[in-house]
Amino acid sequence: MNEDQDRLFVTALARGLDVLAAYQAGDRALGNTELAQxxxxxxxxxxxxxxxxxKLGYLSQDESGKYRPAPAVLTLGFAALSGLDLRExxxxxxxRLSKETGLSVTLGVRQGTRVVYVETCxxxxxxxxxxEVGSTVPLATTAIGRALYMAxxxxxxxxxxxxxxxxxxxxxxxxxxxxxxxxxxxxxxGFCASYGEFxxxxxAVAVPIAGSAPAMAINCSGPAYRLTPARWAEEIxxxxxxxxxxxxx
Amino acid sequence: MNEDQDRLFVTALARGLDVLAAYQAGDRALGNTELAQxxxxxxxxxxxxxxxxxKLGYLSQDESGKYRPAPAVLTLGFAALSGLDLRExxxxxxxRLSKETGLSVTLGVRQGTRVVYVETCxxxxxxxxxxEVGSTVPLATTAIGRALYMAxxxxxxxxxxxxxxxxxxxxxxxxxxxxxxxxxxxxxxGFCASYGEFxxxxxAVAVPIAGSAPAMAINCSGPAYRLTPARWAEEIxxxxxxxxxxxxx
DNA sequence: TTGAGTTGTTCCGCATTGCGGAACATAATT
DNA sequence: AATTATGTTCCGCAATGCGGAACAACTCAA
Numbered sequence: 001m002n003e004d005q006d007r008l009f010v011t012a013l014a015r016g017l018d019v020l021a022a023y024q025a026g027d028r029a030l031g032n033t034e035l036a037q038x039x040x041x042x043x044x045x046x047x048x049x050x051x052x053x054x055k056l057g058y059l060s061q062d063e064s065g066k067y068r069p070a071p072a073v074l075t076l077g078f079a080a081l082s083g084l085d086l087r088e089x090x091x092x093x094x095x096r097l098s099k100e101t102g103l104s105v106t107l108g109v110r111q112g113t114r115v116v117y118v119e120t121c122x123x124x125x126x127x128x129x130x131x132e133v134g135s136t137v138p139l140a141t142t143a144i145g146r147a148l149y150m151a152x153x154x155x156x157x158x159x160x161x162x163x164x165x166x167x168x169x170x171x172x173x174x175x176x177x178x179x180x181x182x183x184x185x186x187x188x189x190g191f192c193a194s195y196g197e198f199x200x201x202x203x204a205v206a207v208p209i210a211g212s213a214p215a216m217a218i219n220c221s222g223p224a225y226r227l228t229p230a231r232w233a234e235e236i237x238x239x240x241x242x243x244x245x246x247x248x249x
Numbered sequence: 250m251n252e253d254q255d256r257l258f259v260t261a262l263a264r265g266l267d268v269l270a271a272y273q274a275g276d277r278a279l280g281n282t283e284l285a286q287x288x289x290x291x292x293x294x295x296x297x298x299x300x301x302x303x304k305l306g307y308l309s310q311d312e313s314g315k316y317r318p319a320p321a322v323l324t325l326g327f328a329a330l331s332g333l334d335l336r337e338x339x340x341x342x343x344x345r346l347s348k349e350t351g352l353s354v355t356l357g358v359r360q361g362t363r364v365v366y367v368e369t370c371x372x373x374x375x376x377x378x379x380x381e382v383g384s385t386v387p388l389a390t391t392a393i394g395r396a397l398y399m400a401x402x403x404x405x406x407x408x409x410x411x412x413x414x415x416x417x418x419x420x421x422x423x424x425x426x427x428x429x430x431x432x433x434x435x436x437x438x439g440f441c442a443s444y445g446e447f448x449x450x451x452x453a454v455a456v457p458i459a460g461s462a463p464a465m466a467i468n469c470s471g472p473a474y475r476l477t478p479a480r481w482a483e484e485i486x487x488x489x490x491x492x493x494x495x496x497x498x
Numbered sequence: 499t500t501g502a503g504t505t506g507t508t509c510c511g512c513a514t515t516g517c518g519g520a521a522c523a524t525a526a527t528t
Numbered sequence: 529a530a531t532t533a534t535g536t537t538c539c540g541c542a543a544t545g546c547g548g549a550a551c552a553a554c555t556c557a558a
Contacts, residue, residue, distance in 0.1 A: 013298065052262050070463075074326040076326065080322045083317055132331075256515085256516095293507080296507060504554080515544075520537105520539095523534100528531075
């Protein structure tokens with residue numbers, strides 16, 4: 001990218017979206033000062049941005065005058081989801097698998113070095129982090145992230161690896177080694193696994209869905225106490241592999 | 250609002266968000282020309298905006314170079330949802346009600362003259378429009394919309410009525426009359442209904458959740474062939490009323 | 499294959515829009 | 529009451545966003 005291209009970048013838009021993106025899971029209403037700190041912008045700039053976002057309906061103010069995301073933000077995401085044909089096709093089979101196994105079944109897409117869940121069927125007895133449409137998990141240390149990584153072309157894997165190296169810093173060699181192991185295993189078994197690596201008490205296996213655009217992967221996860229890794233590989237993984245094959249485009 | 254306040258409005262941000270909001274349910278990838286038409290902006294402006302949104306990760310380009318919303322848009326919505334305590338509390342009871350009745354149970358919030366769904370438990374045998382987090386339905390002609398309207402203070406009802414009048418134009422008197430009937434009925438029964446008004450084959454009843462902020466309402470809907478309106482009022486509505494009371498803040 | 503039409507991208511001169519420090523108002527705390 | 533913290537608005541400034549035009553690339557029909 002040369003300098004001319006930076007002239008096309010609309011900074012005001014980026015800043016406004018940074019304000020929206022400053023909200024994290026569990027946040028309630030935030031004030032302008034907190035938002036200014038999170039975004040690294042001057043208070044007056046943030047004040048103008050929140051004013052604009054309120055007028056547009058993407059933020060609303062509570063009684064104390066603080067801001068929280070308004071439901072209109074959800075409608076942006078809805079449009080994103082409703083364009084995903086594969087998600088619609090996958091929904092019922094995923095629900096079925098979740099019911100049969102008693103595990104959580106999720107569908108995810110890569111976004112940079114993260115996975116964004118686009119569909120979730122959660123087991124009734126939930127353990128672990130919130131599995132929810134729109135929530136994200138790391139790419140490198142989760143089964144679903146690894147599956148998405150495997151589906152990348154080598155050049156893209158290289159690119160992503162660079163981003164990950166930046167992110168993990170000194171810990172990257174270790175993470176990379178495990179990613180390499182996963183690649184070998186994927187080549188032999190057709191699935192990726194994460195046994196307690198991301199969350200100590202959670203096992204998961206995942207498989208990319210061939211031919212999907214944007215590339216997606218399907219994941220099955222549950223509590224570690226239920227099944228040993230060997231049983232996961234024998235009993236659960238084949239079902240996920242089969243489901244991914246059914247969903248292949 | 251005086252003219253000075255317009256100086257605080259960041260037009261570039263608004264335009265960028267208009268581009269994101271131009272995507273509708275079912276849209277796949279859109280080109281710059283289509284987006285320019287939908288937003289009423291010049292092509293070159295849209296080109297700069299889509300360039301920026303791509304760089305930020307909110308749009309992605311497919312092989313043909315057209316744009317579609319990227320999963321990062323979902324993460325904005327996730328933050329909006331995760332700040333809603335009531336939604337979390339409501340989830341399990343909603344799922345239970347849906348299971349017991351075989352109907353779809355939804356939780357919604359008002360956004361202008363629309364309702365945005367923030368939680369949905371769909372019946373297995375689905376009929377009617379997509380009930381999905383982030384999807385919207387009209388305020389004035391749906392049970393849940395009416396319930397949300399009832400929960401407004403009189404001054405706010407007035408404001409909303411003005412917006413609705415603008416929107417419905419010549420049809421507003423008729424819609425207003427039905428809204429008035431719903432208000433009377435709500436006063437007597439504690440719930441709002443829509444029997445085939447929004448969708449011919451769908452009945453629904455809804456109740457606002459007292460004390461909720463932002464104001465929410467809970468809705469139960471299903472196919473008209475299942476139960477007569479009288480049975481809806483006798484058998485389903487009381488359960489919804491009860492659930493709303495349990496969820497009251 | 500050629501020409502016409504369509505779509506997408508970039509340029510560039512322009513001016514207005516977005517900026518941010520400062521002033522001011524309001525709210526909270528000691 | 530004084531101090532601190534937060535939120536809002538002003539206003540001079542300049543750089544950023546703008547959009548018509550030029551150009552590039554693609555598609556389609558004859």
